[in-house]
Amino acid sequence: MSRWLELLVVAVAGGAGAGLRYVLDRVIGTRGRGGFPLGILVVNITGSLALGLLTGLGTLVAPQLAVVLGTGLLGGYTTFSAVSVDSVLLAERGRWRDAAADLFGTLVLCVAAAAAGVGAGLWIAAAAGAV
Incomplete structure (x- = not known):
């Protein structure tokens, strides 16, 4: 695949x-209603x-x-900027606990999810004889 075609495919995957x-x-x-941004938390954990x-x-x-999958699809799917904005908006509304839960919960849960994913991937690769 040429570099230009790869760039195009990554860009399309990012949009998807x-x-x-x-x-x-x-x-x-519930982002639009001023509630806790659970949707973005779920997106970042699954990503x-x-x-x-x-x-x-x-x-x-x-x-x-x-x-294509990592940089494009998952790069477009996950978002740190939304977590940052949501946490600041919650803090500005005086909802300090929600802001802290959003910020630190995202950090802890996403790192744990990534570690679990790596572990599962290594287990699958080992079972397939690729490691």
């Missing part, structure tokens, strides 16, 4: 990931889990596919 994030956030979340799994699978996934 952003679209998935929007839909899932709207289905789950971290998926990226960890992709990483753990290692050589079972072709490098170009890993770039």
